[in-house]
Structures are given as structure tokens and as C-alpha cells.
Amino acid sequence: MISHKPEQVFGRDAGQPHSNRTSDNRETYDERLNHILKVATVLIAQVGYEKASMRAVAKAAGVSLAGLYHYFDSKEKMLFLIQFRAFTALLNNLREKLHGIDDALEQLRVMVKSHVGYFAANMAALKTCSHELDSLTGTAYDETRRIRREYYDLASAIVARVLDEHAPNNAFDRHVTTMSLFGSLNWLYRWYDPKRVCSPTALANQMVQQFLRGVIDAAPAKSQPEFTTPA
Amino acid sequence: MISHKPEQVFGRDAGQPHSNRTSDNRETYDERLNHILKVATVLIAQVGYEKASMRAVAKAAGVSLAGLYHYFDSKEKMLFLIQFRAFTALLNNLREKLHGIDDALEQLRVMVKSHVGYFAANMAALKTCSHELDSLTGTAYDETRRIRREYYDLASAIVARVLDEHAPNNAFDRHVTTMSLFGSLNWLYRWYDPKRVCSPTALANQMVQQFLRGVIDAAPAKSQPEFTTPA
DNA sequence: CACAAAGCCGAACGTACGTTCGATTGGCAA
DNA sequence: TTGCCAATCGAACGTACGTTCGGCTTTGTG
Numbered sequence: 001m002i003s004h005k006p007e008q009v010f011g012r013d014a015g016q017p018h019s020n021r022t023s024d025n026r027e028t029y030d031e032r033l034n035h036i037l038k039v040a041t042v043l044i045a046q047v048g049y050e051k052a053s054m055r056a057v058a059k060a061a062g063v064s065l066a067g068l069y070h071y072f073d074s075k076e077k078m079l080f081l082i083q084f085r086a087f088t089a090l091l092n093n094l095r096e097k098l099h100g101i102d103d104a105l106e107q108l109r110v111m112v113k114s115h116v117g118y119f120a121a122n123m124a125a126l127k128t129c130s131h132e133l134d135s136l137t138g139t140a141y142d143e144t145r146r147i148r149r150e151y152y153d154l155a156s157a158i159v160a161r162v163l164d165e166h167a168p169n170n171a172f173d174r175h176v177t178t179m180s181l182f183g184s185l186n187w188l189y190r191w192y193d194p195k196r197v198c199s200p201t202a203l204a205n206q207m208v209q210q211f212l213r214g215v216i217d218a219a220p221a222k223s224q225p226e227f228t229t230p231a
Numbered sequence: 232m233i234s235h236k237p238e239q240v241f242g243r244d245a246g247q248p249h250s251n252r253t254s255d256n257r258e259t260y261d262e263r264l265n266h267i268l269k270v271a272t273v274l275i276a277q278v279g280y281e282k283a284s285m286r287a288v289a290k291a292a293g294v295s296l297a298g299l300y301h302y303f304d305s306k307e308k309m310l311f312l313i314q315f316r317a318f319t320a321l322l323n324n325l326r327e328k329l330h331g332i333d334d335a336l337e338q339l340r341v342m343v344k345s346h347v348g349y350f351a352a353n354m355a356a357l358k359t360c361s362h363e364l365d366s367l368t369g370t371a372y373d374e375t376r377r378i379r380r381e382y383y384d385l386a387s388a389i390v391a392r393v394l395d396e397h398a399p400n401n402a403f404d405r406h407v408t409t410m411s412l413f414g415s416l417n418w419l420y421r422w423y424d425p426k427r428v429c430s431p432t433a434l435a436n437q438m439v440q441q442f443l444r445g446v447i448d449a450a451p452a453k454s455q456p457e458f459t460t461p462a
Numbered sequence: 463c464a465c466a467a468a469g470c471c472g473a474a475c476g477t478a479c480g481t482t483c484g485a486t487t488g489g490c491a492a
Numbered sequence: 493t494t495g496c497c498a499a500t501c502g503a504a505c506g507t508a509c510g511t512t513c514g515g516c517t518t519t520g521t522g
Contacts, residue, residue, distance in 0.1 A: 028469095029468090029469090032469095048281070048365070048366070050279065050281035050282060051281060053508075053509065053510085054509080054510060054511085055508085055509080055510095063470075063471090064470065064471045064472075065471085065472090065510090065511090066470075066471055066472075066473090066511085066512080066513090067469075067470050067471065069510095069511075069512080070468085070469065070470070073511095074510080074511080075509095075510065075511090131362075133421075134279070135279070162446070162447075163446060166447045166448065167446055167447050167448045168448070169448055170446065170448060172437055172440075172441070172446065173428070173429050173433075173434075173437060175428065176428070176429065176434060176437050176438070177437070177441065177446055179415075179418065179421075179422050179423075180415040180418075180438060180441060181415075182418065183414045183415040183416070183417065183418025183419070183421075184410075184411040184412075184414040184415050184418075185414070186414065186418055186421075187410065187411075187413065187414025187415075187417055187418055188414070190364075190410075190414075190417075191410050192410075197404070197406065197407070198404050198407065202404075203404075203407060206403055206404060206407050206408070207407070207411060209403075209445075210403070210408065210411060210442075210445065211441075211445060211446060212445045212446060212447050213444070213445040213447060214440075214441065214442060214443045214444040214445035215393070215394060215398055215401065215403060215408055215442060215443060216393075216397045216398050216443050216444060217397065217398045217399070217400050217401055259499095260498090260499090263499095284478075284479065284480085285479080285480060285481085286478085286479080286480095294500080294501090295500065295501050295502075296480090296481090296501085296502090297481085297482080297483090297500075297501060297502075297503090298499075298500050298501065300480095300481075300482085301498080301499065301500075304481095305480080305481080306479095306480065306481090
């Protein structure tokens with residue numbers, strides 16, 4: 001689904017096991033690749049892409065330095081795999097959860113919850129994605145940028161519908177509105193610790209409420225009526 | 232003003248010109264240091280700290296590689312100088328503008344405006360500060376962390392007063408509230424271009440309005456009473 | 463069994479980096 | 493003038509990095 005590029009190698013359709021596909025071998029290959037990527041993700045999230053040396057990745061993953069290069073043919077491809085998989089999963093996750101939801105506000109809530117939830121479950125991956133956006137170059141960069149753009153467009157459309165239906169009169173620059181929301185979400189990786197602060201669900205709820213109604217008490221006090229999803 | 236550390240050398244009190252201080256020499260020294268730091272800031276903002284080699288900095292600044300080391304004794308100290316100066320300026324700027332402002336909402340507006348304004352005027356510096364928070368180690372890290380903490384505490388107190396006075400009944404986690412605002416502000420470096428999007432003032436106004444009242448129209452349509460300036 | 467291929471590794475290669483060294487220059491002070 | 497020291501430089505040093513090479517071991521297949 002990704003390929004059509006002269007080079008090669010990402011996703012599951014790598015180059016190594018072509019003719020033979022005894023399920024046992026295949027599993028081992030994928031498992032090891034996943035394991036290496038997972039370890040590399042954590043390391044990159046901790047020390048940054050440039051400082052995460054292939055030697056350190058190899059040691060953490062329990063393989064030799066040269067052994068890494070059986071799973072990707074460069075460090076940059078490794079980062080690409082990490083980012084591509086994370087962005088794809090994030091996007092698919094959102095699309096899946098959005099399925100069947102028609103109400104605009106509900107869509108927004110689902111989106112934020114999906115983002116926060118995926119984030120809390122995959123902190124290292126999303127930290128790597130948020131912080132190393134520009135560490136890729138050339139085709140790999142374009143490819144991740146394409147998915148990010150898809151995700152942005154989807155989110156943007158949801159925000160736009162919310163504004164159309166519930167704030168037709170405000171004069172906000174919609175790009176600013178959307179990027180503010182994205183900023184709040186993407187900055188999570190700098191401070192959020194699901195073990196110490198509130199739960200992902202509570203966090204998502206608060207962020208949605210703040211985004212929709214702000215922090216100031218409306219007229220009475222609590223009880224956001226539009227939050228019980230009307231028709 | 233900063234020192235009390237055994238090591239040395241940051242701020243203006245470097246080590247080189249001690250006895251002699253013919254104002255001409257001194258000016259040249261400071262000017263050159265400022266120039267080098269400015270050039271380095273832009274370079275780091277463009278390609279990242281790890282990828283910005285000292286050779287590249289030297290070339291961009293018009294000095295030799297070895298010549299750099301007369302102004303700071305390591306690359307990390309250079310980054311520290313950049314961050315320390317930027318954070319200090321940001322903090323002083325905010326304190327200065329806050330002086331004489333008593334109203335809580337007005338303080339919040341001043342804070343956001345100050346942040347966005349300083350950001351728009353020093354994009355490379357704040358990008359470097361936002362993105363390379365963890366590139367420093369040891370004492371240098373602690374020092375920048377200390378100022379960031381001061382800035383956070385000040386902003387946090389402003390947010391807290393706003394909530395106390397205008398939202399005494401909501402049950403928001405205040406740390407989440409503050410970090411959401413910070414996220415929106417700090418994410419600016421990823422997308423904001425003052426030449427292409429709205430002005431810093433308009434941007435700040437919209438962010439404050441969104442933070443206070445959310446994106447949804449209140450009861451009628453426009454006219455936020457506690458809020459004057461449109462664009 | 464034989465043998466090809468996959469999987470894996472130790473060792474090395476070339477390079478780019480941060481930093482240091484030794485020397486030269488230029489301007490002020492005695 | 494002489495001497496000193498900040499300022500600057502070209503050249504080198506040591507190191508850590510990404511990557512490659514050649515060969516070993518294992519495994520599934522004819």
C-alpha cells in the first residue's frame with residue numbers, strides 16, 4: 001500500500017524472505033522487527049534521534065550492530081518505519097472510532113479521546129513522532145508528511161463542522177483554532193504522565209470542554225447541556 | 232547575576248577581558264558574541280542542535296572553528312547561552328509588561344500577548360528553546376529549568392487567579408488547564424509564520440478568547456463583554 | 463544428505479564531529 | 493621600544509558514528 005517506490009523495504013513487504021514463507025519463519029521475522037522497533041522507539045523518545053546510536057539500539061534490542069541492518073537498510077529508514085506505523089495506526093484508529101458517529105460534537109469528542117488514548121498507550125511512539133517530525137528527509141519525509149496531512153485534514157474537517165453548526169457567528173481564524181487544539185494535544189508528550197495525573201478519559205473530557213466552552217463558568221456553573229449529545 | 236557556580240563563563244561576565252576594559256574592545260567582544268549566538272540560534276532552529284555542527288556555525292558567523300572557542304568553551308555552553316538569554320528575556324519581558332496590571336483577565340491577556348509577541352519577534356530563539364529543552368545536561372540543564380519553572384509559576388498563578396475569580400465552580404484540573412494553554416503557545420513554533428497568517432496581536436486575542444470562552448458561541452452570537460479589541 | 467538461503471555476527475572502514483594545540487597578529491601599557 | 497595579552501587561525505587529535513564486508517551458524521527443502 002505504500003510502495004511504488006524504486007527503493008524498497010518498508011512495512012511488512014521487506015526484501016528478505018521472498019519465496020519461502022513458512023509461517024514460522026515469517027512470524028519470527030515480524031516479531032523481531034517489532035521488538036527492535038519498539039526498543040528503538042523508547043530509546044529515541046528518551047535521548048532523541050540523533051543521540052540514539054545504532055550501537056545503543058542494537059544493545060538494547062539484544063542483537064548485534066550489523067544484525068540491525070537485516071531489518072532496515074539505514075537508521076533513517078528505521079525512524080521512518082517507527083513514524084509511519086505510529087501515524088498510520090493513529091489515523092486508522094481515529095477513522096475506526098469515528099465510524100457511525102454523525103453528530104459533530106460527538107465526533108470532536110471521539111477525536112480528542114482517540115488522540116489522548118492512543119497517546120497514553122503509546123507515549124514513546126508519539127513522543128518520537130511529535131519531536132522528530134523534521135528528522136526525516138526526502139521521500140521518507142514526504143511520506144510521513146502525507147499521513148500527517150491526512151490526519152490534519154480529518155481533524156480540521158471535524159473542527160470546521162463544529163464551528164459551522166455551533167459557532168456560525170464567530171470570526172476566528174480556523175487554522176489558528178485548529179492548531180491551538182493540536183498544540184494542546186501534541187504538547188502532551190512534554191508533561192503528561194498517565195500514572196501521576198488524571199486518567200486519559202478525564203483528560204480528554206476536560207480538553208474538549210475547555211476547547212468548546214473555555215475555562216470560564218458560563219452562566220450558571222456546571223452542566224454543559226450540549227454534552228449529552230442532542231439530535 | 233547568574234553565577235555562584237564553580238565553573239564559569241556565562242552571561243556577560245566571561246573570562247577573557249578581565250583587567251583591560253577599554254570600552255572599544257569590550258564593545259567589540261560583546262558584539263561578536265551576540266552575532267555568533269544569533270547566527271547559531273538560526274542554524275540550530277533550522278537543522279536542530281545535534282546536526283548544527285560547530286564548523287557550520289563558524290562558517291555562518293564568519294569566524295574560524297577554533298575562534299568560536301574564545302566565546303564559549305563548549306558547544307553545550309553555547310546552547311545554554313542561547314536558551315538562558317532567551318528565557319531570561321521572555322521572563323523579564325513578561326514581568327515588565329505585567330507591572331501595574333491588577334485585573335486577572337487583563338493579566339492573562341498581557342501574558343499571552345507577551346508570549347506571542349516575543350515569539351513572533353524571536354522565532355528562531357524560541358524554536359530553539361521549545362525544541363531543545365532536553366539537549367542540555369547537568370548544571371546547564373538545571374539552570375534553564377529553573378527559569379522555565381519561574382515562568383511557569385508566574386503563568387500558573389495568573390491562570391489560577393482567573394479561575395478563582397471567574398470560574399470558582401468548575402472542576403478542571405488546573406495543571407491540565409495550564410499545560411493546555413502552554414501547549415497551544417509552545418506549539419506555535421511548528422506552524423506560525425507572522426508573514427503569512429494573522430498578526431501577533433490578532434493571534435493572541437483569539438487564543439485568549441478561545442481559552443476563556445471556548446470556540447462555541449455563548450448564548451446569542453458575538454460580543455464577548457469582558458473583551459474589547461477585535462482585529 | 464547436500465545445499466542454498468536466512469539470520470546473525472565480529473571486525474573493520476571512512477567520515478564527521480567537538481575540541482585542543484601552537485603560532486601569529488595587533489593594539490595597549492610601561 | 494618592549495612586553496603582554498586578547499583575538500584569531502590552520503592544522504591536527506581522538507573519538508564515536510553509520511555503514512559494510514566476509515564469514516559463520518541455523519533451518520527448511522529437494
